[in-house]
Amino acid sequence: MTKRLPETNAMSNTRNYQRVSQAPTNPRTTQPGRAFDVADLYRGPVSELEPAQDTGLPLDEKLRQAYFWIINHAIISPHYDIEYHEGPSQSFTFGDLKSKVTLPSGQSYSSFVLMPLLNFAVRKRCLLVGGPGRGKTASSILMGILGGYTVKEVKRAMQHGQPQMTISDLLGNPLPADLIAAQKMEDIRISWRKWLGMRIKIIDEYNRIPTRTQSALLTVMGDNYAEILNHIFECPEAAWFLTANDDGGGGTYQVIEALRDRIDIVVKALPFNSRFLKELLNRIEEGAKPEEMVPPQIIFTEAEIARMSQEVLGVQIPDAVRRRVEFFASQFEFCEPAAEQIEYKTKDTAKLSGLDFNQVTANDTGKDRLKDLGAQTKNGFSVRALMTVLTFSKALAYFRGNPNVELEDVRHVIPFVLHDKLQADPNAPFFEAAGNGIYRVDRVGWIRKLFDLSCAEFDRLDLDRTDPVGQLGEEFAEGLDGLKESEARARLVKIERILSEWSKGRKLYGNLYDDVLKLKYLHQRYTNYLRWLKYK
Amino acid sequence: MAHAGTQPRIGGVLAELLRDGRDRYNARFIEARRYKSKIDAAGFSDVLTTTIAPIVEAVNKVDSSKTAGCFDALYDLSLELLGQELLGPRARCAELELGWQSLFPVLAPWIAAEPRKVAGSLSNALYNLAQTPGARADAWMNSLARMGKKVTDADGLLRAGEVAAWLAGMAHFRNDALKTLEQFSAANAELACGLLELPGADSSSLTRVLGRMRENPWITPLQARDGSGLSSSKLKIVKRIGAFKGFGGAFLAPPCVSHEHGQFVVGDGYDTWVLSADVFGATLLKYAAGKCIPRRHATHGAGGNLRLNTGSGTFPEFKSVLSAADDGQTLAVTVATSHTICLLAAAG
Numbered sequence: 001m002t003k004r005l006p007e008t009n010a011m012s013n014t015r016n017y018q019r020v021s022q023a024p025t026n027p028r029t030t031q032p033g034r035a036f037d038v039a040d041l042y043r044g045p046v047s048e049l050e051p052a053q054d055t056g057l058p059l060d061e062k063l064r065q066a067y068f069w070i071i072n073h074a075i076i077s078p079h080y081d082i083e084y085h086e087g088p089s090q091s092f093t094f095g096d097l098k099s100k101v102t103l104p105s106g107q108s109y110s111s112f113v114l115m116p117l118l119n120f121a122v123r124k125r126c127l128l129v130g131g132p133g134r135g136k137t138a139s140s141i142l143m144g145i146l147g148g149y150t151v152k153e154v155k156r157a158m159q160h161g162q163p164q165m166t167i168s169d170l171l172g173n174p175l176p177a178d179l180i181a182a183q184k185m186e187d188i189r190i191s192w193r194k195w196l197g198m199r200i201k202i203i204d205e206y207n208r209i210p211t212r213t214q215s216a217l218l219t220v221m222g223d224n225y226a227e228i229l230n231h232i233f234e235c236p237e238a239a240w241f242l243t244a245n246d247d248g249g250g251g252t253y254q255v256i257e258a259l260r261d262r263i264d265i266v267v268k269a270l271p272f273n274s275r276f277l278k279e280l281l282n283r284i285e286e287g288a289k290p291e292e293m294v295p296p297q298i299i300f301t302e303a304e305i306a307r308m309s310q311e312v313l314g315v316q317i318p319d320a321v322r323r324r325v326e327f328f329a330s331q332f333e334f335c336e337p338a339a340e341q342i343e344y345k346t347k348d349t350a351k352l353s354g355l356d357f358n359q360v361t362a363n364d365t366g367k368d369r370l371k372d373l374g375a376q377t378k379n380g381f382s383v384r385a386l387m388t389v390l391t392f393s394k395a396l397a398y399f400r401g402n403p404n405v406e407l408e409d410v411r412h413v414i415p416f417v418l419h420d421k422l423q424a425d426p427n428a429p430f431f432e433a434a435g436n437g438i439y440r441v442d443r444v445g446w447i448r449k450l451f452d453l454s455c456a457e458f459d460r461l462d463l464d465r466t467d468p469v470g471q472l473g474e475e476f477a478e479g480l481d482g483l484k485e486s487e488a489r490a491r492l493v494k495i496e497r498i499l500s501e502w503s504k505g506r507k508l509y510g511n512l513y514d515d516v517l518k519l520k521y522l523h524q525r526y527t528n529y530l531r532w533l534k535y536k
Numbered sequence: 537m538a539h540a541g542t543q544p545r546i547g548g549v550l551a552e553l554l555r556d557g558r559d560r561y562n563a564r565f566i567e568a569r570r571y572k573s574k575i576d577a578a579g580f581s582d583v584l585t586t587t588i589a590p591i592v593e594a595v596n597k598v599d600s601s602k603t604a605g606c607f608d609a610l611y612d613l614s615l616e617l618l619g620q621e622l623l624g625p626r627a628r629c630a631e632l633e634l635g636w637q638s639l640f641p642v643l644a645p646w647i648a649a650e651p652r653k654v655a656g657s658l659s660n661a662l663y664n665l666a667q668t669p670g671a672r673a674d675a676w677m678n679s680l681a682r683m684g685k686k687v688t689d690a691d692g693l694l695r696a697g698e699v700a701a702w703l704a705g706m707a708h709f710r711n712d713a714l715k716t717l718e719q720f721s722a723a724n725a726e727l728a729c730g731l732l733e734l735p736g737a738d739s740s741s742l743t744r745v746l747g748r749m750r751e752n753p754w755i756t757p758l759q760a761r762d763g764s765g766l767s768s769s770k771l772k773i774v775k776r777i778g779a780f781k782g783f784g785g786a787f788l789a790p791p792c793v794s795h796e797h798g799q800f801v802v803g804d805g806y807d808t809w810v811l812s813a814d815v816f817g818a819t820l821l822k823y824a825a826g827k828c829i830p831r832r833h834a835t836h837g838a839g840g841n842l843r844l845n846t847g848s849g850t851f852p853e854f855k856s857v858l859s860a861a862d863d864g865q866t867l868a869v870t871v872a873t874s875h876t877i878c879l880l881a882a883a884g
Contacts, residue, residue, distance in 0.1 A: 036709060036812070037712070038713060041664055041706070042660050042661055042697075043660055044660030044663045045616070045617065045620050045659070046616060046659050046660050048656075049652060049660075282570065286570065287566060288570070292559055292560055292563035293567050
């Protein structure tokens with residue numbers, strides 16, 4: 001993995017849109033005793049004599065070059081909301097609400113450009129939300145061009161949500177002549193829409209697609225195939241970019257929950273900074289279209305995208321980081337009053353009961369509802385969401401040129417992944433506390449705060465060093481082959497002792513709930529093993 | 537892009553290409569102009585019609601399937617050069633523009649094959665030739681125009697260009713150029729002969745010619761072929777190089793010369809150069825480090841008597857020598873009253 005390069009805003013000489021960030025060349029000097037190189041004849045004002053080709057540049061480096069090109073030339077997004085710090089950084093507060101401005105000491109990024117690019121790399125589904133005219137569609141088109149398509153191809157293949165959109169509009173039509181002449185379904189040929197076969201799929205204003213057509217879209221998004229009259233079109237692996245003006249699922253049509261759930265990451269379009277109006281003016285006057293000027297060096301082939309996805313998956317998540325993600329994820333699903341059986345004590349059970357959520361959780365007494373992170377949400381998050389967190393954390397680490405995921409990477413990714421997935425309970429006491437009212441509005445900030453609080457609790461409990469469940473899990477992971485009966489029994493006793501200790505007056509919070517279930521799982525596995533040993 | 541009223545219209549193949557890629561080409565022009573204020577629409581139109589159009593037509597005649605790709609590369613290349621005022625109405629390198637207009641159409645097959653590499657390399661070469669005092673860019677262009685039909689690929693053309701540059705006065709390329717000629721003489725004797733302007737020579741005689749030229753930098757290819765002027769008892773001035781900076785030369789003060797690390801090193805007390813010279817030309821190129829230490833030549837006699845190998849002579853102008861050095865074939869001498877370096881050899 002290559003090291004992260006410093007951001008270079010300077011482009012060399014001419015053709016700056018075509019020139020990606022590069023190190024400056026060193027001037028040549030003659031050395032005593034050396035013959036002249038006749039190749040000097042062809043060195044001069046024209047550089048890059050060989051056509052731009054894939055020179056085997058590492059793909060993470062290419063991805064960074066793409067990011068900096070977009071930031072410097074295409075999308076005016078002077079935001080650094082993905083902050084990294086290397087050492088102390090200065091911050092300033094403004095106004096009565098003590099609005100904080102931090103000057104990051106490390107290389108930082110704009111989420112509006114970075115997150116779609118990471119989505120491009122890992123081929124997931126990204127929803128861009130924000131007011132009209134903020135660059136959501138423009139950003140999506142750029143991703144299409146980075147994927148190797150021409151501007152024309154991208155624009156023509158883009159699906160525009162509108163109330164009259166039918167399944168045929170979306171997927172294709174049977175050939176009319178075949179419809180009439182066919183004796184059986186197999187004889188009907190389907191004219192599939194071209195976009196189905198593309199590796200970058202763009203759905204503009206997806207919340208204006210009628211509900212019925214949304215279901216057809218769901219099949220493509222979720223299962224990667226399209227079906228018409230028993231004919232199947234298998235779509236290739238693709239990165240999806242959807243846009244919507246309203247991320248609440250409103251619009252002309254309500255977005256069906258299953259479709260919303262298929263979205264992996266939600267990115268807000270940040271507002272235009274008026275101090276950059278001159279740049280806009282230049283573009284208007286010159287008729288500049290950045291999508292027409294994408295340098296070939298940052299365009300990815302199909303093979304490169306596939307390889308890049310594999311490389312992203314190869315980034316490691318250290319145990320210390322994984323444990324914190326586990327701890328964080330465990331906070332939210334548990335709902336003690338939802339059921340009698342321990343396994344059913346979840347918010348899902350409460351939701352499926354149809355009862356008012358607050359009515360159910362009102363019975364949850366005894367716990368510190370301010371401290372309990374789970375009390376802030378109406379749901380937990382799914383396996384799919386967890387996998388997306390892990391994938392995008394790897395993608396961010398990959399983008400930064402690191403072989404391992406850092407905790408900061410996870411911290412930055414989580415709010416965008418869980419943006420639509422974690423539902424806040426606005427009545428939770430947390431939001432009533434002084435200074436926390438803002439988190440009712442700022443979902444990204446709220447999720448980040450949740451993660452910070454979770455990590456703080458993790459450190460307070462010293463779980464890096466004191467993790468009996470983790471130790472038992474590692475023991476179990478070594479396998480049962482050759483495990484003696486006495487040892488298995490000893491482990492059973494250990495599990496029972498831990499549960500006994502915990503049950504003495506300890507409140508059952510979300511993380512403890514997951515640990516209890518894990519211990520029950522291990523207990524059951526050893527019990528089955530002992531039965532098998534006896535049988536044997 | 538707006539066209540000035542008096543400018544010729546773009547037509548033919550070029551017009552078609554511009555029409556088909558209008559958005560793309562306009563975008564690239566806008567982008568280039570944004571970062572190089574010297575680019576203007578009228579100047580670029582001029583370049584398109586007078587410089588690029590003939591090349592595109594020539595390429596189209598050779599291989600129409602390559603026309604679009606070739607134009608694409610030339611379009612970007614010409615914007616680069618226009619931005620540096622090396623093409624167009626304000627071109628400060630007449631040789632480069634002349635090369636585009638007169639040489640490139642002749643080399644259309646090779647430009648079609650690898651447009652950016654060939655056109656870019658030749659542009660750089662023209663620029664370097666123009667910047668090197670004493671180098672003859674017109675001779676280089678003529679040579680390349682002749683050799684265009686004799687090479688077998690684009691790389692061959694560029695290598696022929698290296699040899700032609702040496703023969704056009706870039707003496708510092710001598711060693712590499714001779715190596716290239718030796719390789720050509722084995723693989724493409726006609727090309728090597730053409731470069732040396734040796735009618736009817738074959739591979740074996742070429743080997744002899746090149747061997748003699750390698751031994752004696754002051755004989756021409758014809759002399760090397762005929763065996764004339766290979767040695768002489770008479771030392772004579774074969775070249776003078778350098779002048780006062782105020783008169784367009786390089787030196788602020790009368791220079792001194794020495795021979796170090798296999799090269800002539802020249803210094804005027806302010807700067808230092810490497811001097812390369814042979815029958816085709818002489819060049820002074822900046823030297824990285826070190827000072828030139830004047831040395832009195834061991835074979836100097838009094839009264840301007842100089843000797844080098846088998847040659848000797850009396851030169852009244854060298855009665856009082858500031859510095860002298862030799863490499864076994866050439867004697868370089870300077871005097872305190874002149875900014876010129878005299879090169880002497882035992883030439884026939």
